[in-house]
Every structure is written in C-alpha cells, then in structure tokens.
Amino acid sequence: MKEKIENYTGPAAGWGAVKAVAEAIREQMDIVPDIITMFEMNKPQGFDCPGCAWPDPKHSASFDVCENGAKAMAWEATAKRATLEFFAKHTVSELLTWNDCDLENEGRLTHPMKYNEQTDCYEKIEWNDAFAQIGQRLSNYSDPNSVEFYTSGRTSNEAAFLYQLFAREYGTNNFPDCSNMCHEPTSVGLAASIGVGKGTVLLDDFDKADLVICIGHNPGTNHPRMLSSLREVSKRGAKIIAINPLKERGLERFTYPQDPIEMLALESTPLAGYYYKVRIGGDTALIKGVIRIIIEHHDAAVAKGQASILDNEFISTHTVGFEELKHDVLSTSWDDILSVSGMTRDEMEQIAQLYIEAKSTIICYGMGITQHQHGTQNIQQLINLLLLKGNIGRDGAGICPLRGHSNVQGDRTVGITEKPSQSFLDKIEQRFGFKPPVAFGHAAVASMQAISEGKVNALICMGGNLAVAMPDKDACYSGMKKLDMAVHIGTKLNRSHLLTAKNTFLFPVLGRTEVDIQKSGPQSITVEDSMSMVHASHGKLKPASPYLKSECAIVAGLAKATIPNSKVEWDDFIDDYDKIRDAMEAVLPGFEDYNKRIRIPGGFHLTNAAAQRKWLTQSGKANFITTEGVIEDPESATHSELVLATIRSHDQYNTTIYGMNDRYRGVFGQRDVIFISEAQAKKQKLSAGDRVNVIALDNRQNRTKRRLDNLKVVIYDMADRCVATYFPEANNLIALDNFDPQCGIPAYKNIPVILEKASAVS
Ligand SMILES: Nc1nc2c(c(=O)[nH]1)N[C@H]1C(S)=C(S)[C@@H](COP(=O)(O)OP(=O)(O)OC[C@H]3O[C@@H](n4cnc5c(=O)[nH]c(N)nc54)[C@H](O)[C@@H]3O)O[C@H]1N2
Ligand SMILES: Nc1nc2c(c(=O)[nH]1)N[C@H]1C(S)=C(S)[C@@H](COP(=O)(O)OP(=O)(O)OC[C@H]3O[C@@H](n4cnc5c(=O)[nH]c(N)nc54)[C@H](O)[C@@H]3O)O[C@H]1N2
Numbered sequence: 001m002k003e004k005i006e007n008y009t010g011p012a013a014g015w016g017a018v019k020a021v022a023e024a025i026r027e028q029m030d031i032v033p034d035i036i037t038m039f040e041m042n043k044p045q046g047f048d049c050p051g052c053a054w055p056d057p058k059h060s061a062s063f064d065v066c067e068n069g070a071k072a073m074a075w076e077a078t079a080k081r082a083t084l085e086f087f088a089k090h091t092v093s094e095l096l097t098w099n100d101c102d103l104e105n106e107g108r109l110t111h112p113m114k115y116n117e118q119t120d121c122y123e124k125i126e127w128n129d130a131f132a133q134i135g136q137r138l139s140n141y142s143d144p145n146s147v148e149f150y151t152s153g154r155t156s157n158e159a160a161f162l163y164q165l166f167a168r169e170y171g172t173n174n175f176p177d178c179s180n181m182c183h184e185p186t187s188v189g190l191a192a193s194i195g196v197g198k199g200t201v202l203l204d205d206f207d208k209a210d211l212v213i214c215i216g217h218n219p220g221t222n223h224p225r226m227l228s229s230l231r232e233v234s235k236r237g238a239k240i241i242a243i244n245p246l247k248e249r250g251l252e253r254f255t256y257p258q259d260p261i262e263m264l265a266l267e268s269t270p271l272a273g274y275y276y277k278v279r280i281g282g283d284t285a286l287i288k289g290v291i292r293i294i295i296e297h298h299d300a301a302v303a304k305g306q307a308s309i310l311d312n313e314f315i316s317t318h319t320v321g322f323e324e325l326k327h328d329v330l331s332t333s334w335d336d337i338l339s340v341s342g343m344t345r346d347e348m349e350q351i352a353q354l355y356i357e358a359k360s361t362i363i364c365y366g367m368g369i370t371q372h373q374h375g376t377q378n379i380q381q382l383i384n385l386l387l388l389k390g391n392i393g394r395d396g397a398g399i400c401p402l403r404g405h406s407n408v409q410g411d412r413t414v415g416i417t418e419k420p421s422q423s424f425l426d427k428i429e430q431r432f433g434f435k436p437p438v439a440f441g442h443a444a445v446a447s448m449q450a451i452s453e454g455k456v457n458a459l460i461c462m463g464g465n466l467a468v469a470m471p472d473k474d475a476c477y478s479g480m481k482k483l484d485m486a487v488h489i490g491t492k493l494n495r496s497h498l499l500t501a502k503n504t505f506l507f508p509v510l511g512r513t514e515v516d517i518q519k520s521g522p523q524s525i526t527v528e529d530s531m532s533m534v535h536a537s538h539g540k541l542k543p544a545s546p547y548l549k550s551e552c553a554i555v556a557g558l559a560k561a562t563i564p565n566s567k568v569e570w571d572d573f574i575d576d577y578d579k580i581r582d583a584m585e586a587v588l589p590g591f592e593d594y595n596k597r598i599r600i601p602g603g604f605h606l607t608n609a610a611a612q613r614k615w616l617t618q619s620g621k622a623n624f625i626t627t628e629g630v631i632e633d634p635e636s637a638t639h640s641e642l643v644l645a646t647i648r649s650h651d652q653y654n655t656t657i658y659g660m661n662d663r664y665r666g667v668f669g670q671r672d673v674i675f676i677s678e679a680q681a682k683k684q685k686l687s688a689g690d691r692v693n694v695i696a697l698d699n700r701q702n703r704t705k706r707r708l709d710n711l712k713v714v715i716y717d718m719a720d721r722c723v724a725t726y727f728p729e730a731n732n733l734i735a736l737d738n739f740d741p742q743c744g745i746p747a748y749k750n751i752p753v754i755l756e757k758a759s760a761v762s
C-alpha cells in the first residue's frame, strides 16, 4: 500500500473492519472451508480466539468475531508454508536481512529442524533425534539454573503445566515469561493492595457500572471485542472516561459490525464521553490529584454536615493506610501534579466529580499503566481511588486489567512463575514424588541479562519472539549468539529463531485452530481469560503439516529424553489430556472437578477472594498504598521534558507485523513514524513529514545515547511533552535495566528522549 498519512474520520470497527477481515482472509486462507472456522471461534464446541484475552459474552452461538481476532486466526490458519525447500534456498544470514513481516508471512513451519552451521541453513531433523540431542545436552550441563524456560502467552494451561513440571523436575525455577513484559505490575501491585494479582470484575459488572474509566489501553486495536461491552455501557447511559495521551478512535466511537441497523445506516455509538490526554508517565500524578480533590470535597462536605463522599464504613472495616494516603496526597504539590500529568486542575475536578457521582465504578487499564518504572505504583494508585468509595467487591465495581496474550493469565495460574509458593511446590511433590527446586529463578529481564552476559547455556522458548520483544536489541541479539543451545517451539518463523546458538532447534507446533489427535482421540485444551473464566478450546482445522506436534507432546518428548527416570507419567498424559487435567486438579487450588466443569459451555470461574472482600494480604485488609513522589525518572527529567512511549499499530500482534497500516491513526504503508502534538512539534520546530532522530537519555548506563534514526513526524491529537512510536522497531531505545524495581517490567512506555532533525546528522 502507498505511503499516506491522513485523518481517520470514521468510527472504530464498522465497514472498515469488515473490509479488513475480508482482506486478511483473502491474503492468507483458502476461503471456502476455512472461513467456516472463523465462525467456530469462541463458541461452545469451537476454539478460543488466539487474539486477546477479553472474555466472550455468553459463549453463545452468535458470531462474535472481531477484526483483529479474525486477523490473528487467519494468520495462524494461513495456507502459506515455510517448507524445507524454503529453508534450503535461504540461508539464515540472508533471512536476517528480511523484515519481520516477511519472515512470518512465509507461512507455517512444517518440519522439525536443526541449524547447520556449515550450510548456514535450517535442515530437517527427526523428532526423536532432536529430542535425544537436546536431552543429552541438558543432562550434561552441571547447573540446571543455566537453562532458561521462556513461555509466551498463547500456550495452553495443559502445555504450561507440563512445561513447568519438566523444568522443575530438571531442577530450575527460571521462568521468563511474556507476562514479565506485560502485567507483572498487576500480579505484584494488586497482590500487595488487595491480596489477589488478578482483576476482580466479571462481564456482568459492565451491565451494572455507572462509570467505566479506561486508562492506558487501546481496545479498538488490542481488545476489539471489548468495544461491544463498552457500547452497551454507553447505550445504557452510564458514563465512560478515557485517559490516554493519544486520542484513540476505538475509545471514542464504534460501529458494531454485528448490528445491521447501525451498519446500514452508517451510524456509530459514542463511547467515552470524556477524554483526557494525560502526559505519558503522568498517571500517578493525575490520580493523586484526583484523590486529593475527592478528599478535600469530602472533608468540606463533612464539615458542613453534608453527606459523606467517601465510604467510611468500608474504609474502616476493610482497609488500612487511609491516613497515610491522605497525608501524602495533601502534601503533594499542585505544581508537580499539574506539570507531570500535563493536565489542568479543572480536568481533574471533572474526573473527581464524575467519580463522586457514580455509585459503582470499574477501572480498566493496560500497558499505558503497567509498562513504566512506576508500573506497580500506578496500579496501586488506581486501587486507592477505588477503595475510597468501596468500589471493590460489589456489583458493577472493581478493577479490570486488560490482559495481553490470550492465555497469559492461565499460564501464570498453572505454575509459570519464577517465584513459586511453598504450598504449590509441596503439592507438586505430593502428586509427583520429586522435590522441586525452592530457590527463586529468573524472570524475563534477569534471564536476558544472564543471556547477554554469556552466563546461560540453553534457552528454551515455548512460543514467542523473546529477543525482539525485550529491550536493548543489541544486548539481546548478541546474547542469543552466546548460547550453547536454543530450542524454539513456534508456529511461524521469526527473528529470534535466526539468532542462532551453537546448537539451534526449531520445532513446528500445532496452533489453537488445529485439531490435536492423540491416542484417545481429538484433544481439547483449556485457557483462562482476563476475567478468570477457564474454558475448553477445540481445534477444528487440519494441521498445517503432518509433522507438527502439539505443545504438550513436545514438552513430553523433551522431558523424557532429558530425565530418563522421570516421575511424571508423560505417555499417559499425552495419550489423553484429561489425565493432565486430573493431575492439575490435584496440584492447583480452585480446579476441583476440572474435567467435568470445562465440559459445561462457558467453563467455570476461578474465584477471586478480593471480589468477595476477603483480603489475602499481610494486614488481612485491603491496603491503601502510599507511593512516593510523582516523577518516574527525576534524573532524566532534568535533561529533557520529552518522554516516548512504544505502542502497537492496528496491523500488528506484538512482534508479528501483519501489514504496514495503522488505520485508526491514519497511517498507511509505513511504520517508521513518530507521533507528536501540533504544539509540541512547533516548539521543536518540526513540521509534518520532517524526519527526526530519536536519542534516548539513559541515565542507568552512564547516559549512553541509544538512538533510532530517521522517523517521519506525524502530527497527532495527543498530549504535549511526549511522543510515541511503534515497537518492536524502537526496542533498542530502552536499556535492559530500565525497569520497575518492584516487579521488573521494562519501562517500554517511559523513555526520556530528545529529538534532532535527521538532516542535522550525517
Ligand atoms: N491486535 C492486537 N491485539 C493484541 C495485541 C497486539 O499486539 N495486537 N497484543 C496483546 C498483548 S500481549 C497485550 S499486552 C495487549 C496490549 O494492549 P494495550 O494495553 O492496549 O497496548 P498498547 O498498544 O501497548 O498501549 C495502549 C495505550 O497506552 C497508551 N499510553 C502510552 N503511554 C501511556 C501513559 O503513560 N499513560 C496512559 N494512561 N496511557 C499511555 C497508548 O497511547 C496506547 O493507546 O493487547 C493484546 N492484544
Ligand atoms: N517496546 C515494547 N516492547 C514490548 C511491548 C511494548 O509495548 N513495547 N510489549 C511487550 C508485551 S506486552 C509482550 S506480551 C511481549 C510479547 O512477546 P512474545 O510473546 O515473545 O512475542 P510474540 O510477538 O507474541 O510472539 C510471536 C511468535 O509466537 C509464535 N506463536 C504464535 N502462536 C503460537 C502458538 O500457538 N504456540 C507457540 N508455541 N508459538 C506460537 C510464533 O512463532 C510467532 O512468531 O512483547 C513485549 N515487548
């Protein structure tokens, strides 16, 4: 498509989405039989959408597929194949010169392969031979902690459970995970505040809320099925507030493609009636400001003998820490609050009023909140706001993190964690009879640091594109080359697969859309959505090649070859996944009658103690947590007022680039752009179409200057004193040690930068 920047005037979804779905399918699939597959998505006997983790309303028979879900499905169910002939024709060195989109667009991997250094090509290997070679290497390493077991979040509950079992029997808790780059602040921050590291709302709560606050997420692109829930909220007359540095069309207006009247009349439903453009990194400041106003109104009302604004009863029975919070917000200076948030006091007053007026409020958030040095603190401020009016643990109220990958939450639930609890380890020991390691292992940043320092022998990747998804491309890429062994289990070719170790294996795996036949017949797997609903998924399509194995079978193959006297009944498990689930039931709390309950359409809900006002915190109460200061990176802030966030385009799934368009932001045929407000551009003496170099100020590495050159300026309706560009291209701007010290999430959305005109350098 031709390069073009234009103002997008339409609503989110609508006919544009229908057209995009048709195109995605035309480009990837054999239309007639495969389109039927799409209708099987998120249906009782169908498969779970590999797109996002937003729950399906009723698991009903209705056709509830969104544009980006359809794209994710078409991308996986593509008719294209990356065959052995393809790999014989193209050396790894040549493939490294291809772009990310072209690599994946070659199609599905068809055979297990091993890299041959002599020919510089991937070549076919028999599964058993590969397992034996890997098993031998793993057994030879003297320290199991020199191996990293990465998981990307499409992996099923069953495969993730087996994977952690294998790694733990092998002897390590090294579980870097995509969640470490995504919702780690949710796991850590919510657990400290309310005792559970997950969201507390169900879809029904959206029918009962008076106010929904959407802060730091972009559902039009990343969770499009959420738009139908927001549409219902809006149609009911409840209010929606959006807080986002960029104007995102998906938060403003939506045409529901499944509503013929809206579609034919070219109508749309307004979503957020209130839109506030917070400055990037300004959320803690903003929420502190809002809390301060609410407390001041409350005190004034009480002094006048008027009704209380805060829920005093809830605060005194259910919480601790209110007085400290009050003291902190009242003593935070307005100057700091306003300058860091980039918002006015009037705007904060409006938000406070809407919140005061609403009986029940839900706060939804995504990466705009989490991917910060203050990620954990940001979330805790959101909880503080909710606790003021008892907005946790009752109908129509609560916290709603928008999870990332479709099963990232489930993978964590079933044991993918570098810090396992003792009770979990005890249960493993009881059920399987081996002693799992107790010492905590590596999460993503620690594992990549160890890899880049050459301290890791082997990296096993259950899906994903780790080296590209992580910060500091240079460190990641060179680190991958230092490994003795890399094992990649994926559906499609990506750059991490090409950063070959001394021994590199690339395994093709069944995707969620495909039927998985084992000895006892077709198998189902299970996943957990953003709202803790666990349900089954049944693949429907013929596998992309007869040589594919399921994730579960690959883990079992690796484990058997590595641990000859394993205590785990690997063969039985693979013959019949019900047996895996029986074992999971024995180990995991909340999984009683697992096999029975996933056979009920819609599955079952994993109960959430906080949602029942049971606080599993050390204090036994919900904690108001006071966080110090409002500036994320005070040192860098003295050198530049500009912060940069890395964001997703509409045609992308993380490191998978489907195409070069970002329709709702009016960008077509290109990705090398940087978004900036009109006022800010003027201040920087820049105009639309100018080219700039971005230089990241990195005070953690002696202020090394990381740079990304030659981005095209796009004037965009967004907050001043910040800029945005796409990931993964921008990942080298972030240092590996620029993360939230409380949970380790890289600060992908808070990079202090300066801009220089591209012509100014050679
Ligand atoms: N189609 C599609 N679907 C996806 C994905 C995908 O790549 N493509 N990825 C999946 C995954 S793994 C994830 S984690 C989710 C990600 O879903 P989102 O959380 O929506 O992800 P992003 O696009 O990274 O960022 C969201 C928003 O954060 C805003 N933002 C940036 N900085 C700040 C800030 O400082 N404060 C505030 N308040 N907002 C800020 C940006 O303007 C942007 O609108 O989506 C999942 N679903
Ligand atoms: N700068 C910046 N960096 C970021 C982010 C950001 O906002 N800004 N976001 C971060 C976030 S939230 C995340 S989650 C990470 C994503 O990091 P990852 O999860 O590591 O990356 P993906 O791009 O989702 O992985 C794509 C690959 O997964 C494989 N795959 C797809 N489906 C399957 C399957 O069913 N099974 C298996 N085994 N493999 C499969 C394919 O081979 C495909 O190439 O990136 C992070 N990186």
Ligand SMILES: [Mo]
Pocket: 178, 181, 182, 183, 403, 404, 405
């Ligand atoms: Mo994510």
